[in-house]
Amino acid sequence: MSRFSFNQITAKLWDLPDLVAGCVEAGVGQVALWREPVTEYGLERSAALVRDAGLSVTTLCRSGFFQAPDWFDDNRRAIDEAAALDTKVLVLVSGGLPAGSKDLAGARQHVADAIAELVPHAAAAGVTLAIEPLHPMYAADRCVISTWDQAMAIAEQHPVGQVGVTVDTYHLWWDDTVLDRIARAGERIAIYQLADWVTPLPQGVLTGRGLPGDGCIDMAAFHAAVEKAGYTGPIEVEVMNAELWERPGREILDATLTSYRKVV
Template sequence: MSRFSFNQITAKLWDLPDLVAGCVEAGVDKVALWREPVAEHGLERSARLVRDAGLSVTTLCRSGFFQLPGWYDDNRRAIDEAVALDTSVLVLVSGGLPEGSKDIAGARLHVADAIGQLAPYAAGAGVTLAIEPLHPMYAADRCVINTWDQAMAIAAQHPAGQVGVTVDTYHLWWDDTVLEKIARAGERIAIYQLADWITPLPEGVLTGRGLPGDGCVDMRAFHEAVEKAGYTGPIEVEVMNAGLWERPGREVLDATLTAYRSVF
């Protein structure tokens, strides 16, 4: 339990003050925050709230979306926000194809170039850019980086402390080669996230993930691979589920803790 981190999106409708209070009451001392609700509460207020409660922020989610105009300035702001929240990991979702484009190879090259432009600024701020490969079904509109190899090829162009990769069980479980590659990743693992793949897929696949143990992902195999790599950092539970979001926040946290304990 000392490594457990509650990702804010898992209880999306729980406002930040109540989430912080709920985590403290439950004995949870790590949280992963999202930029939008932090901005809604106010960056400095959010940082003070979390700090005063004795919580540490394991990651800030998310930046990237390099196909959009203004991506450079927005990502610089995200790095500054991570610093203000005293977290050293910023999760990057690369973004999909530019509007009207079918050039996925070109989009992937642009992601690599964009991260190259951002890496020096992030390094100067002490923030690791954590590239997150998303399941291929998200390639068109959300993330053109879809495999572990694609993410690692970009990360390898930079020192490990500057650019790493996110291990997210939901997005990577389908790849029959990924476990052995994760086990060799070493310091490239920037953060480790859990969510399960449940079937049948809901109509809104983005919000149809399951708590660990509710689906078909071999969580134990992933954990063994991450441990072999030498990763000893936080383990976030990040679940986007429309049904879960309808429940009270403390109930969601309790269910998440129960699921986490059942896996580990």
């Protein structure tokens, strides 16, 4: 349980002070935070709240979205926010195609170029940029980086510790080559996240993930691959589920802990 981290989005409607209090009460020592609720509560207040409770922040989610006109300034702010929260990992979701564009290859090259522009600022702040490949169904509007290999090709252009890759079971489970690739990734794994793929798919696929063990993903195989790579860092449970969000925050945390214990 020392590696467990509760990702804030799993209890989206739980406000930050109650989430922090609930984690302390449950003996959870690590949380992953999201930019929007942190901004709403206040960056300095959020950092103080978590620090005073004795919690560590495993990641800040999320930045990227490089198709946006203000991508450079927004990502630099995100790096500074991560540093203020004393987390070493900023998760990057690359964003989709620019409006009206069909140039997928060009969009992917832009992501690589944009990350290269951000690396000096991130390195100076002591923050690792963690590229997250998303399931191909999100390529058009949310993330043109769809595979582990695409993410690694960008990360490997930079020193280890400056750019890494996010292992998210929900987004990678479909790829029959990914477990071998992960097992050989070594220090390129920046963070490891768990969520399950449940069927039938809900209308809102983005908010239809399952708790680990509730779907069809072979979590044991993923865990073995990550362990073989030598990753010993935090394991976040990051579940976006509209039905789960309707439950009280502490009940969600307890259900998350139960599911984590079953699969890790």
